[in-house]
Amino acid sequence: MLDLTYTAPTPKVISGAKHDWELVIGMEIHAQVSSNAKLFSGASTAFGAEPNSNVAFVDAAMPGMLPVINEFCVEQAVRTGLGLKAVINLTSAFDRKNYFYPDLPQGYQISQLYHPIVGEGEVLVEMGPGVARRVRIERIHLEQDAGKSIHDMDPTLSFVDFNRTGVALMEIVSRPDIRGPEEAAAYVTKLRQILRYLGTCDGNMQNGNLRADVNVSVCRPGQYEKYQQTQDFSHLGTRCEIKNMNSMRFIQQAIEYEARRQIAILEDGGEVVQETRLYDPDKGETRSMRSKEEAHDYRYFPDPDLLPLEIEQAWVDHIRETMPELPDAKKARFMGDFGLTDYDANVLTAELDAAAFFEAVAQGRDGKQAANWVINELFGRLNKEGKSIAESPVTTAQLGGVLDLIAKGDISGKMAKDLFEILWTDGGDPAEIAAARGMKQVTDTGAIEAAVDEIIAANPAQVEKAKQNPKLAGWFTGQVLKATGGKANPAVVNELVAKKLGL
Amino acid sequence: MSIDIDTARKVAKLARIRVEEPDLPALAGELSGILTFMEQLNEVDVTGVEPMTSVTPMRLKRRADVVTDGNIQAQILANAPDAREGFFAVPKVVE
Numbered sequence: 095m096l097d098l099t100y101t102a103p104t105p106k107v108i109s110g111a112k113h114d115w116e117l118v119i120g121m122e123i124h125a126q127v128s129s130n131a132k133l134f135s136g137a138s139t140a141f142g143a144e145p146n147s148n149v150a151f152v153d154a155a156m157p158g159m160l161p162v163i164n165e166f167c168v169e170q171a172v173r174t175g176l177g178l179k180a181v182i183n184l185t186s187a188f189d190r191k192n193y194f195y196p197d198l199p200q201g202y203q204i205s206q207l208y209h210p211i212v213g214e215g216e217v218l219v220e221m222g223p224g225v226a227r228r229v230r231i232e233r234i235h236l237e238q239d240a241g242k243s244i245h246d247m248d249p250t251l252s253f254v255d256f257n258r259t260g261v262a263l264m265e266i267v268s269r270p271d272i273r274g275p276e277e278a279a280a281y282v283t284k285l286r287q288i289l290r291y292l293g294t295c296d297g298n299m300q301n302g303n304l305r306a307d308v309n310v311s312v313c314r315p316g317q318y319e320k321y322q323q324t325q326d327f328s329h330l331g332t333r334c335e336i337k338n339m340n341s342m343r344f345i346q347q348a349i350e351y352e353a354r355r356q357i358a359i360l361e362d363g364g365e366v367v368q369e370t371r372l373y374d375p376d377k378g379e380t381r382s383m384r385s386k387e388e389a390h391d392y393r394y395f396p397d398p399d400l401l402p403l404e405i406e407q408a409w410v411d412h413i414r415e416t417m418p419e420l421p422d423a424k425k426a427r428f429m430g431d432f433g434l435t436d437y438d439a440n441v442l443t444a445e446l447d448a449a450a451f452f453e454a455v456a457q458g459r460d461g462k463q464a465a466n467w468v469i470n471e472l473f474g475r476l477n478k479e480g481k482s483i484a485e486s487p488v489t490t491a492q493l494g495g496v497l498d499l500i501a502k503g504d505i506s507g508k509m510a511k512d513l514f515e516i517l518w519t520d521g522g523d524p525a526e527i528a529a530a531r532g533m534k535q536v537t538d539t540g541a542i543e544a545a546v547d548e549i550i551a552a553n554p555a556q557v558e559k560a561k562q563n564p565k566l567a568g569w570f571t572g573q574v575l576k577a578t579g580g581k582a583n584p585a586v587v588n589e590l591v592a593k594k595l596g597l
Numbered sequence: 598m599s600i601d602i603d604t605a606r607k608v609a610k611l612a613r614i615r616v617e618e619p620d621l622p623a624l625a626g627e628l629s630g631i632l633t634f635m636e637q638l639n640e641v642d643v644t645g646v647e648p649m650t651s652v653t654p655m656r657l658k659r660r661a662d663v664v665t666d667g668n669i670q671a672q673i674l675a676n677a678p679d680a681r682e683g684f685f686a687v688p689k690v691v692e
Binding site: 129130131135136137138144145146147148149150151152154162163164165166167168192194195196201243244245247248249250251252253254255256391393400401402403404 | 607611613650651655656657658659660661662663664665666667668669670672673674679681682683684685686687688689690691
């Protein structure tokens with residue numbers, strides 16, 4: 095396999111009124127686990143159901159109800175840990191995080207503060223060809239999601255739906271290794287891609303299945319390197335946490351705004367207060383969530399309803415053996431086996447469906463050509479019509495058939511595009527359609543030669559010019575193609591024209 | 598460790614338990630008593646002793662990932678002081 099090496103990107107620098115500043119960012123990603131049932135109850139996790147219909151008595155925290163863990167959710171967390179090259183803790187335990195809120199009927203969230211199921215790992219975040227940030231993962235823990243409150247259905251009441259209450263979440267906590275808004279967005283994108291490859295979270299940000307809390311601080315250039323050498327946080331600035339964002343654009347805007355806010359305070363001689371803030375996309379600013387300050391005393395303690403979670407190494411090994419190929423490995427393989435460029439390999443591995451489609455088309459064919467057709471013709475057309483790859487009217491076999499006709503020299507590039515268009519709208523077998531519609535480029539030298547002779551004989555003046563300036567030979571090729579109705583193989587025509595003109 | 602009246606007041610508030618001001622000193626005293634007892638336990642040397650999580654060796658019970666519950670909206674909402682259109686209705690909470 096191709097071994098890709100990377101250099102680290104340069105951190106973003108923001109010029110304040112007085113000095114330059116750098117950003118230090120750590121993220122907590124809440125990823126909803128893909129499962130049928132909830133973490134501790136047998137109620138469904140399906141999105142969009144009638145309010146309070148996917149709720150068991152356990153989720154509603156009825157007295158006497160006890161949580162029973164969903165083994166598949168544990169497996170998904172382990173799989174995610176393995177996907178992030180992380181340490182899997184064979185013993186982990188659940189704690190109660192206590193706070194009151196209407197969408198939390200238990201009055202506490204079952205989480206894993208002291209003994210998370212997954213320990214340290216890493217994510218490689220590419221910022222360009224050969225440039226990538228290695229973001230360290232501190233831990234992943236399993237916890238319950240909260241319900242949903244709706245505030246706009248009544249002027250004086252909030253409406254609460256417990257359907258999401260108790261759905262399993264993975265909280266993926268990074269180290270403060272991210273150095274700018276773009277890196278933050280790229281990190282979330284990469285994490286989302288890995289989770290989707292693993293099938294452990296669908297990554298649907300619109301539905302809130304992937305949400306980010308972002309810790310932002312600023313420091314003077316040079317301070318961050320001191321932190322990395324010593325892992326001593328005192329070299330860094332005071333951080334603020336921006337809660338609950340579910341859009342890449344908002345994440346970037348919020349970080350940018352928050353960094354500038356902190357810089358303004360510091361350059362004014364003030365101090366940044368460590369606090370939780372919310373991003374308001376309408377105003378483009380972050381504001382303090384003062385109401386949550388006191389609630390931050392969570393009084394964690396081990397959940398007495400749940401024994402420690404002990405898993406066996408053999409089980410972890412079994413999960414490891416059934417891991418799918420991950421984005422980094424797939425990209426390296428596409429570059430190595432199919433000779434793709436870094437850019438094409440990134441585009442084709444972004445989504446699993448697209449990668450599989452490409453691979454089916456490229457198998458046994460020219461990989462670069464397959465990549466061009468999948469990216470330019472197919473993706474271009476899909477984007478234009480707002481379709482996903484799963485909805486593509488052209489199958490891998492059909493596109494492969496088109497490429498085979500090109501490879502055999504049967505059809506020209508222009509014909510291939512026409513043929514693709516026909517397959518898109520009418521379907522059918524590429525070879526049969528090409529035959530039925532007379533799409534066949536003439537490679538028979540005899541026929542082309544006759545056409546070339548004819549054109550040369552009819553244009554003595556052009557022949558003289560072309561002999562002076564060989565670049566003008568292209569004119570003859572164009573005339574021959576025209577005369578043959580576009581069916582002559584351009585490569586063959588070029589060759590013959592050059593030969594006949596004695597170039 | 599002793600619990601002062603302010604801490605007792607804060608803990609009561611966090612636990613959403615109303616404690617009248619005159620009751621706080623006694624409560625603080627009781628909480629301090631409990632903590633003092635726990636501190637006494639700390640004197641026992643438990644070096645090398647695994648924490649006991651259950652009386653008999655037991656493995657955390659697990660469930661298969663199958664939907665076996667739910668679709669009991671009426672029962673879930675039965676005790677709600679106010680429910681409308683399938684939702685619990687509570688006094689407005691907006692961040």
